[in-house]
Amino acid sequence: MSVSALETKRLEAVLKGDEEVEVVGTGTDAVAYALMLADVDVTSAYPIRPYGGVMQTVARLIADGYMKAEYIVAAHEHDQFEIVKHASAVGARTFVGSSGVGWLLAIEAIVAISTDRYPVVALIGNRALDDPGAYGVEHNDALMVRDVGWLLVWVDTAQEALDTTLIAYRVAEDPRVMLPVGISMDGAFLTHSEHVFKIPPKKKVQQFLPPYDLGNRKLHPSNVISVAPQVNEDWVTEIRKQMDEAMKNARKVIEEAYRDFAKIFGRDYGNPFVEPYMVEDADVVMVGMGTVSKPIKEAVRRLRAKGERVGFLRIRWFRPFPTEDIIRYLSGVKVVAVVDRDYSFGSPFDGGAVFTEIRSALYETDHRPLMMNFIGGLGGREITYNDAINMFNMALEAARKSKVEQRVIWYGVRE
């Protein structure tokens, strides 16, 4: 279980040297290395798949001395999230994570973390909710907190997971934001698949990420404050409005963070909020979050080769929602087809959560596209290249007819 000789050499290189080091590892490994580089002070663990791998790697890094942090095995997820909330309150940089029902068990603490304005960073290894049991990916777990002040970002590769973890601390801890960040990672497809990625040197991380400073909100005997007293109707509105401002500020802070990240590490993600893929001049654009990008991009390439004007837009940051980018890339497109790895029963047009938000963002535009919604890939069911081609064909058909026959399609559902 301990770190191999090869890994030892590589970890020592990034901790002491100036160069990045290429390794092979899972998506959760990549996050664990980021936590080592970010010098996280306190973390708490509780086992649940598929996020749990990150805590196994962190445990190993601590046991072998590469990382120095208090590692607390909690009684359950509510315990886990309360632990980091209070560690954050006295000035510790913290990490926590969960999946599916575990994330939901912690929901009271999760909300208190954002309403108390603690910049906790969490990994959500996206997983279907029970019942019935399913290990596989579904985005409803993370989406449960879309309204309560958590920044939410979906990553696509192990490299992006590592980089986004560092960016997450920088954004969360910015005094203009001071809100927690949830990093969503598709269960199994990314948490458990092996990728080649680069671990940057710690020296550069220190350049990028200033120490966590709570300022005059730090709980300490030298700073006698009362945190989160009973306020009732007198102050709740004002406190929530401050969160609204912080969430709006986050857009600018995220942009700055990606800009500095590109400067310091030499990896440029372009637009931080969305990843446009061959969207220029596209008649049909598919939109999705997470690893569904892989089959869809492949389908885009093949269809483009055949002369079809199709493209893909991957949403990276769901909160704050990239309203302007959605308008910029999707206004004027003939058909927008949103792939939702989630459901929102009884929502407008009975569509998925991402579909509904995009539709809302596009309401004000002059050139509103036709919109289709594919709900699929639930419980970890794979969305394949062929599925992506089928979806594109349906959308292309709608574009030709300038008419959507069926707005929301539960893709591949067995009757």
Next chain:
Amino acid sequence: MTISIKLARTVKDLLMMAQTEYFDSGHRTCQGCESAMVLRWVAKAAGPNTIVIGATGCMYVANTTYYTTAWALPWIHTQLSGTGSAVVGTAAALKALMEKGKLPNEKINVIGICGDLGCADAGLSEVSNAMTHTKYNFLILMYDNESSANTDIQETTMTPFGALTTFSPSGKQVRIMKYRWKKNMAAMMAVGHPEVRYVATAIASDPIDLYNKVKKALEIGGPTFIHTLDPCPKGWGYDPKYSHEIGKLAVETGIWPLFEIEDGKFRLTSTSARIASGEIKRKPVKEYIRRQSRFKHLTDGDIEYIQRKVDEMWEKWLIPGLIPLTKELPYPEVTKASTK
């Protein structure tokens, strides 16, 4: 005795040693609230180098109205069941930050305060988990007013047998809704977590005993636990001016034994020690029960039942107040038989 600190022996000692108030004016607790008295003594015993964490409950809602906080110590709210987690997170962060040189190295007391609902019911698994984290230093204080007193006096597992609450009224068909016997929390903490170095019971009507126990708990290190029984005029049904008297009766009748367990050594303290030594005789439980309207529907037969249970605790338990197994254990005979 593994700890050497200055303890109070007399009321004069206590007044001299604890002059500064750290739980001060600004709170809105009821008249005669013994939980508020407990907090006052805990804060005095802890002193200024302390972080206090308060779970949802009476002592959150009544004490920390925005702009009028009663705490002259750094204080933070935690969720109803969050006390065990919050003390662990706080103590772990202090340890990490001090070891990494991100905070000056000094002793900071971490005290988590929770009521019976938050501690013994909702937060039990967190508190239990906290008690196993022996590398962190903190005290969990459970103020037990035997009901969810802030939300209209509802039954908790710590509500005593027979007591009226809004969840356990007495009616024509069901005379006694609260049929469950009260949990023994301090014992559960001590016996269930053998590495914990200090566990005690206390009561505000015996402030010397309470103050000394808090001092010891904070001095000895690791996770520690104190359970106080807090008479509550609103929930128990008596004139607020009798709070101390009711508290004293709880101890004198033997219903609430005062004890401490320090490094595995059990010792009854104060009035309870004098009862055990025969110096004073236990008063009948009736004297305690008939003073409170929450027991007004109990018959003499009910009270005899409670008296029998209390007698059993003092006379038959392996350790009174701690281990509810009787001395007639079967295993010596079994052992004898098996060695034949």
